[in-house]
Structure formats: structure tokens, C-alpha cells
Ligand code: SF4
């Protein structure tokens with residue numbers, strides 16, 4: 001069976017006057033129907049850019065320069081989204097109808113000057129050949145489905161009249177009104193309090209079950225990952241440094257960066273560490289214009305080997321079935337050789 005989404009060798013680059021930013025630098029990941037892929041990393045890791053590239057909404061001068069983004073609806077031929085014109089009709093038809101996206105701050109994606117109902121109805125009419133009356137009923141149904149009380153009355157509200165949690169629910173209603181095959185969620189709960197965050201995650205999980213959609217969930221929060229992920233991709237400076245099942249990542253982590261992320265949670269592997277930020281790793285993510293040569297993580301890695309990690313890019317190895325790691329020190333042929341360790 002084809003994955004719903006299969007990304008291979010994806011590169012997104014920004015040619016700036018100051019230099020070339022490789023925001024996404026050769027990424028492979030898959031997402032499946034009814035499953036949640038979590039993309040996790042610190043801010044500046046390129047995870048949002050990766051998410052945006054799936055819908056070709058990378059802002060200029062950034063663009064997809066290489067790779068494939070194969071999207072396959074069940075029973076239909078694959079479409080390579082990377083090959084579509086970002087402004088063309090085919091990608092506009094996919095956006096919002098087949099693949100929907102929600103962001104951290106719904107205020108930025110909702111229009112402040114139109115009522116919630118009008119925005120929902122517009123969205124539905126854009127993608128469905130139904131009359132206005134039917135669209136209104138469908139919009140009310142969508143608000144009801146995301147747990148907004150008195151949805152008929154709420155149709156007349158403007159976004160600023162709603163709480164942050166309610167606005168995020170409206171965003172989800174907008175995203176799901178067309179029953180997309182894939183939902184991309186970029187830190188949708190980060191700005192919310194812990195209780196609202198929990199409610200929104202439960203809501204997404206419930207709707208996912210009901211609609212069978214695949215979810216790509218972007219987060220810096222390993223507590224969230226532990227709770228919702230089936231598959232995990234750990235990203236660093238535009239690279240996937242490790243990916244595997246949620247159990248691989250929490251119970252058999254291999255990449256030094258994954259280990260550092262896990263160590264930054266107060267209780268290692270604690271499944272209830274929701275809300276914990278990743279801050280305890282030494283040093284910072286290097287600026288993308290100062291990308292280290294060799295392994296991108298070598299400037300912060302406790303296991304870095306001089307003369308190797310600072311020179312040679314590690315290849316990605318499949319250590320066990322469907323568990324991939326990009327690290328020289330997990331490569332059996334290298335581990336046994338003798339060289340100095342950077343201290
Ligand atoms: Fe650390 Fe070297 Fe592995 Fe990179 S390749 S993560 S620097 S040990």
C-alpha cells in the first residue's frame with residue numbers, strides 16, 4: 001500500500017544576498033492514513049518549513065529545489081506536489097480540499113473582518129458544488145463537530161470575540177470542513193493553556209479516528225509526541241537525524257540529538273511531560289547561514305569524533321526495520337575505528 005504522503009530527498013532553499021539557506025536539506029518521511037507523524041525539533045530546525053513545503057506555501061525567495069512529495073489518495077494515482085506550480089490550479093485544488101493545514105495562531109489565518117460563519121461557508125462553497133443554504137448547514141455541523149456550543153449563534157461571531165481555544169476550534173472546523181485526507185498541524189496548541197491544549201489534541205485524535213485522515217503534527221514538545229505520535233521524525237537544521245516508530249524514539253533512541261532531547265525532559269520518556277519545552281540542550285541551533293560542515297549536529301554533540309564528524313556528512317542507516325539514524329557513531333564500520341573525540 002502506498003503511503004498517503006511520501007517525501008523523498010526534499011530540499012527547500014532560500015537564496016539570500018548573505019548566502020544560501022538550506023532550510024530543508026534532503027528529507028525523507030512518510031505519512032499514512034489514520035496515523036500521526038510527529039515532526040519534532042527545536043525552533044530553527046526547519047520543521048515548519050518542511051510542513052509548509054508540503055503545500056507549496058514556502059515564502060519567496062524560498063522554494064523547493066529538489067526531491068519528491070508524492071501524495072496518493074486511496075485508489076487514485078500519485079501526484080508529485082513538488083512538481084506543481086505553487087500558484088497553479090492543481091495545487092490550489094489540493095490545498096484545503098485534500099490537504100488542510102492549521103497553524104499556531106489562528107488569528108493569522110482567520111479574517112478579522114468576516115464572521116466565523118461567513119468564512120466557513122466561503123470555504124465550503126469554494127470546494128463543493130452545493131447551494132448556500134446547504135453550505136450554511138454544513139458549516140454549523142462543522143462547528144458542532146469541533147465542540148463549539150450553540151454553533152448556530154456562533155456563526156455570527158467575529159474571531160476576536162472568541163477565546164484562543166475557541167478560535168483554534170474554528171480553525172480546525174475550517175480545516176476539516178472538506179474532509180481532507182491529510183491534516184498538517186504546525187504547533188496548533190503551543191499558544192494555548194494546558195487544559196485547552198489537551199482538549200484540542202483529543203479533538204484532533206477523535207476527528208482523525210472518525211475521518212481516517214493522516215496527520216502530520218509539528219511540535220517542539222516531546223510530551224505531545226509521546227501522547228499522539230505513531231511515527232516520529234526528529235529534525236535538526238533541515239535534516240531528519242532519526243525517524244522510527246514512537247516506541248523506537250522513546251524506548252530505543254539512537255541519535256545523540258534525540259538522546260539530548262529526551263534528556264531535556266525532567267523524567268526521561270515521561271509520557272505526561274506535556275508542556276515541557278526543549279531548552280536543556282547545551283548551546284543553540286547554529287544560524288542556518290553558519291551551517292556546520294560535516295554532521296550538522298557536531299558543534300553540540302557529546303559523541304562527536306574529530307576529523308570525521310566535522311568533515312563528513314553521516315549517511316542515513318536503517319538500524320532496524322523502519323528505524324533510521326544519520327550518525328557516524330551508529331555505523332558499525334566506523335565505531336570500531338580509532339580516532340580522537342572532540343571534547
Ligand atoms: Fe554526533 Fe558525529 Fe553522530 Fe553527528 S555524526 S551526531 S557529530 S557522533
Ligand code: MG
Pocket residue numbers: 043047048187
Ligand atoms: Mg515553527
